[in-house]
Amino acid sequence: MAFTLLVNGVQYGVDAEPETPLLWVLRDSIGLTGTKYGCGIGQCGACTVLIDGLAVRSCFLQASRAIGKKITTIEGLSTDGSHPVQLAWKEFDVPQCGYCQSGQILAAVALLEKQPKPTDADIDAQMTNACRCGTYHRIRQAIHRAAALRA
Amino acid sequence: MVPEINAWITIAPDDTVTIRVGQTELGTGTLTVNPMMVAEELQCDWKKVRAEYASANRDVKEKAPEWTLKIPGSGETDPGGAAPVELRGMDGVYRRMIIHSSGNVRESRYYLQQAGAEARERLLLAAATEWGVPVSELVAKDSIITHAKTKRRTTYGAIAAKAARTPLPDPSKIKIKTPDKYTLLGTEQKHFDVPLKVTGEAIYGIDVRLPGMLYAAARACPVWGGDVKSYNFEAIRNMPGVHSVVRLPFNALTKSANFLCGGAAVIADSWWRAKTALDAMPIEWDYGPAAAVTSASLYEDHVAAAKLPGEPKTNEGNVDEAMGRAAKVVEAVYSVPFSPRARMEPGNATVLVTDNRVDIWSGDQDPQGLLRRAAKLTGIAPENVYIHTTFQGGGYGSNGNGPQGEQAVVVANALRGRPVKTLWTREEDWGTGTRYRPMSICFFKAGLDAGGWPIAMEVRHATTWNLGDMGYRGLSAPPYFVPNYRLTLHSPKTHVPIGTRRGTGAAPNAFYMESFIDELAHVTGKDPYFYRRELLARNPAEPKQGIGGFAHRDDFLKALDMVAKMSGWGTPLPEGWARGIAIDDRRRPTRTTSTICAQVHTVEVTRRGQLKLHRVDVAFEQGFALMNPLSVRKQIEGQIAWGYDDTMYQATTLQDGRAVERNFDKFPVSRMNEYPKQINIAFLKTNRWITGAGEEAIPQIPPAILNAVFKITGKRFRSIPLKNHDLSWG
Ligand code: FES
Ligand code: FES
Numbered sequence: 001m002a003f004t005l006l007v008n009g010v011q012y013g014v015d016a017e018p019e020t021p022l023l024w025v026l027r028d029s030i031g032l033t034g035t036k037y038g039c040g041i042g043q044c045g046a047c048t049v050l051i052d053g054l055a056v057r058s059c060f061l062q063a064s065r066a067i068g069k070k071i072t073t074i075e076g077l078s079t080d081g082s083h084p085v086q087l088a089w090k091e092f093d094v095p096q097c098g099y100c101q102s103g104q105i106l107a108a109v110a111l112l113e114k115q116p117k118p119t120d121a122d123i124d125a126q127m128t129n130a131c132r133c134g135t136y137h138r139i140r141q142a143i144h145r146a147a148a149l150r151a
Numbered sequence: 152m153v154p155e156i157n158a159w160i161t162i163a164p165d166d167t168v169t170i171r172v173g174q175t176e177l178g179t180g181t182l183t184v185n186p187m188m189v190a191e192e193l194q195c196d197w198k199k200v201r202a203e204y205a206s207a208n209r210d211v212k213e214k215a216p217e218w219t220l221k222i223p224g225s226g227e228t229d230p231g232g233a234a235p236v237e238l239r240g241m242d243g244v245y246r247r248m249i250i251h252s253s254g255n256v257r258e259s260r261y262y263l264q265q266a267g268a269e270a271r272e273r274l275l276l277a278a279a280t281e282w283g284v285p286v287s288e289l290v291a292k293d294s295i296i297t298h299a300k301t302k303r304r305t306t307y308g309a310i311a312a313k314a315a316r317t318p319l320p321d322p323s324k325i326k327i328k329t330p331d332k333y334t335l336l337g338t339e340q341k342h343f344d345v346p347l348k349v350t351g352e353a354i355y356g357i358d359v360r361l362p363g364m365l366y367a368a369a370r371a372c373p374v375w376g377g378d379v380k381s382y383n384f385e386a387i388r389n390m391p392g393v394h395s396v397v398r399l400p401f402n403a404l405t406k407s408a409n410f411l412c413g414g415a416a417v418i419a420d421s422w423w424r425a426k427t428a429l430d431a432m433p434i435e436w437d438y439g440p441a442a443a444v445t446s447a448s449l450y451e452d453h454v455a456a457a458k459l460p461g462e463p464k465t466n467e468g469n470v471d472e473a474m475g476r477a478a479k480v481v482e483a484v485y486s487v488p489f490s491p492r493a494r495m496e497p498g499n500a501t502v503l504v505t506d507n508r509v510d511i512w513s514g515d516q517d518p519q520g521l522l523r524r525a526a527k528l529t530g531i532a533p534e535n536v537y538i539h540t541t542f543q544g545g546g547y548g549s550n551g552n553g554p555q556g557e558q559a560v561v562v563a564n565a566l567r568g569r570p571v572k573t574l575w576t577r578e579e580d581w582g583t584g585t586r587y588r589p590m591s592i593c594f595f596k597a598g599l600d601a602g603g604w605p606i607a608m609e610v611r612h613a614t615t616w617n618l619g620d621m622g623y624r625g626l627s628a629p630p631y632f633v634p635n636y637r638l639t640l641h642s643p644k645t646h647v648p649i650g651t652r653r654g655t656g657a658a659p660n661a662f663y664m665e666s667f668i669d670e671l672a673h674v675t676g677k678d679p680y681f682y683r684r685e686l687l688a689r690n691p692a693e694p695k696q697g698i699g700g701f702a703h704r705d706d707f708l709k710a711l712d713m714v715a716k717m718s719g720w721g722t723p724l725p726e727g728w729a730r731g732i733a734i735d736d737r738r739r740p741t742r743t744t745s746t747i748c749a750q751v752h753t754v755e756v757t758r759r760g761q762l763k764l765h766r767v768d769v770a771f772e773q774g775f776a777l778m779n780p781l782s783v784r785k786q787i788e789g790q791i792a793w794g795y796d797d798t799m800y801q802a803t804t805l806q807d808g809r810a811v812e813r814n815f816d817k818f819p820v821s822r823m824n825e826y827p828k829q830i831n832i833a834f835l836k837t838n839r840w841i842t843g844a845g846e847e848a849i850p851q852i853p854p855a856i857l858n859a860v861f862k863i864t865g866k867r868f869r870s871i872p873l874k875n876h877d878l879s880w881g
Contacts, residue, residue: 016421016423017391017424020421020423021423024421024422024423027358028366028421028422028423029421031360032351033351033354033357033358033360034350034351034352035351036355036357036495036496036544037357037497037574037577038495038496038497038577038815039577039814039815039816040576040577040814041577041814041815041816043814043815043816044495044815044820046495073351074349074350074351075350075351077350078350080350081346081349081350086349086350089345089349090341090345090346090349093341093342093345093781093785094345094349095178095342095344095345095348095349096178096179096545096785096786096789097177097178097494097495097496097542097543097544097545097546098178098344098345098347098348098353098542098544099355099494099495099496099544099545100495101348101349102351105349120828123823124823124824125824127822127823127824128822128823128824129822130495130815130820130822131495131792131820132493132494132495132545132547132793132820133178133495133545133789133792134788134789134790134791134792134793134826135785135788135789136792136822136823136826137788137826137830138785138788139823140823140826
């Protein structure tokens with residue numbers, strides 16, 4: 001094993017070049033495919049994961065840089081879709097194609113950690129992931145709802 | 152085995168009803184609305200309904216039952232009928248599985264309702280036979296069958312096995328419900344796929360993992376029409392994980408799924424290793440005949456083509472005579488650039504080819520087409536090709552029909568016995584994997600009478616969009632009354648692969664027409680809403696002496712009035728703000744089917760030229776009924792972002808014969824902060840079936856925004872995207 005990563009509370013041994021982007025280690029080495037590939041250049045946010053609670057674009061981070069850190073992917077948010085952000089997402093029926101939504105949800109989780117009662121301006125500033133289906137209207141409503149659910 | 156009542160429906164003893172869906176879920180709601188159409192007739196408990204994909208392989212082997220081939224009623228104005236459908240030749244059991252042209256509900260509603268009704272009748276018949284009572288005395292509701300007289304009761308789950316063996320004496324007698332009888336259809340139902348998409352459980356093509364799977368990274372010649380001259384695999388053979396290289400043939404297939412450029416794919420034990428090695432592999436290209444083409448050179452080709460006589464499409468009245476006596480002549484030139492569909496999930500498919508069988512895991516909009524082409528590419532009979540449909544990360548116009556699957560088949564065919572996942576990089580997807588809405592230029596000339604009303608209009612449209620009616624949909628017969636009207640089409644040549652794209656030809660064509668009409672209103676000092684209204688009202692519902700004629704005139708007027716009222720049209724706004732209006736119905740020249748949509752966009756432009764879209768009001772035709780109004784709302788909300796991106800940012804420019812914008816850095820997609828804070832959607836009831844809802848709110852967006860921009864800035868922009876223009880004013 002070349003190195004180990006702590007993902008969703010589990011230590012995984014990884015056999016990959018340490019400079020491999022974290023995204024591909026998560027998806028292909030560890031098999032957590034909820035984290036998506038959209039651009040590979042840190043632009044779209046489909047690959048967003050939490051590293052020590054902060055939203056990070058995993059396509060743009062060498063896996064070795066995440067050694068010893070706490071990585072959370074969409075699979076680690078809850079075992080049954082019961083995280084307040086997931087509940088709110090279901091209530092507002094947010095996803096269309098859904099491809100960007102793992103990243104959107106983790107970005108929203110990170111936002112609510114920082115700002116438990118975000119304003120529309122906070123949401124505009126922090127939610128910078130692309131959704132080609134254009135689900136922003138519902139994402140905004142769901143974030144406000146998730147804030148209420150957490151309170 | 153769970154009893155199968157017919158090809159769409161199985162019912163388990165615990166009353167779980169599983170409904171099979173032929174159409175891939177790419178975010179439009181097929182996986183929910185198709186079961187709704189079945190369940191409406193089945194009268195089962197909606198809470199116990201599950202969805203799964205239908206098998207394209209079964210579709211090859213099994214013919215459609217006779218009772219699904221017949222269209223009940225006739226035409227789009229019959230509530231018991233169906234809008235004209237395109238199912239000719241699609242006589243496999245699942246009929247047309249391709250999802251296209253907002254056509255899912257339009258094309259499948261009638262046979263899905265029939266499938267539900269057929270199953271319900273058989274469940275009833277089975278219960279009646281068991282109880283020895285007339286079937287007419289039984290009632291079915293929420294998966295329970297009751298006989299009031301004898302107080303008997305059973306469930307669908309309990310009777311399903313018997314129903315599976317009970318044919319109907321005459322299935323051609325099946326009658327489907329008309330919208331006034333709907334109880335489930337027409338209600339907002341949350342989407343089945345949403346819970347899976349918030350936990351990461353939803354499996355897209357890119358997520359498929361098989362034991363022993365290899366990964367392929369592919370690169371095609373960046374210039375369409377080019378090919379590989381040579382590559383040096385030896386240079387990368389010893390890189391970590393590298394397995395082999397496969398040559399991607401040039402033009403291996405014909406028509407919509409061909410490979411327009413030759414290339415190579417590197418195979419490795421992980422995708423990142425395959426891509427890293429591919430990046431390092433020296434490749435020499437033969438760029439082919441188009442290596443010098445640029446957007447500017449193509450633009451010139453279009454201008455030159457427009458000077459030729461062109462192909463006449465409409466010629467009503469006497470344009471030249473009327474133009475000669477016009478009090479005022481207005482001319483304008485509009486254009487759009489190339490643009491891809493740009494879905495989120497890069498093209499991919501996972502394929503296993505053995506000597507007598509092909510298995511393909513993919514989110515593909517056309518499973519039947521992929522199946523046929525895989526058979527052709529491998530020489531394996533279609534009966535032995537299996538498509539395992541996954542979720543698909545967006546589509547927006549057949550992105551996800553070839554050649555992602557076909558290329559993956561070629562790769563796996565070279566490595567028989569090993570499953571291989573071929574995945575494009577984003578750059579590969581947007582640069583060579585997709586097809587484009589083509590560049591087009593539209594030349595307008597209008598002659599106005601002394602009152603400012605058009606008496607003549609000449610439209611010359613230079614476009615390479617020669618698929619069906621793309622080049623003239625929305626232009627061949629404008630909704631407005633122009634007694635002397637001429638449209639000609641001019642087709643230059645291009646090497647760029649052209650395809651359908653969300654909004655179809657209606658999108659650029661409505662941008663042109665709805666902007667130019669606005670120009671005419673402003674030139675004559677008239678309010679653009681009232682100008683449109685008057686020109687519509689002047690158009691007879693039926694052509695008079697072969698001139699004009701617009702059957703949907705009254706509904707257009709209603710939609711315009713509705714959206715004007717919703718938006719507060721005419722009420723004051725702050726300085727630097729304005730409203731822009733536009734209407735379109737994506738009507739095809741040969742059909743009357745439509746979805747009327749009128750929009751008002753409330754826009755702000757700062758003096759420095761910063762645009763902000765604050766509010767969008769949408770009046771959207773619902774026809775007799777919308778099947779799942781929640782899907783439609785979500786579609787409209789999303790289309791607002793989509794059309795906004797077209798208006799503001801998106802273009803593929805050509806340099807050295809190839810696409811310049813190949814990733815999100817150069818091809819921006821707007822984010823949360825640009826999405827309007829206020830969206831109002833209202834539905835307009837009309838007496839027909841609508842075309843669909845997957846793209847019907849797109850064409851209005853560029854003209855509505857640009858019409859507002861003109862009002863604020865006094866600048867009439869006649870091309871998109873706006874990022875190429877200076878919006879500053881004052
Ligand atoms: S895939 Fe990482 S930001 Fe797009
Ligand atoms: S839901 Fe499709 S890209 Fe966001």
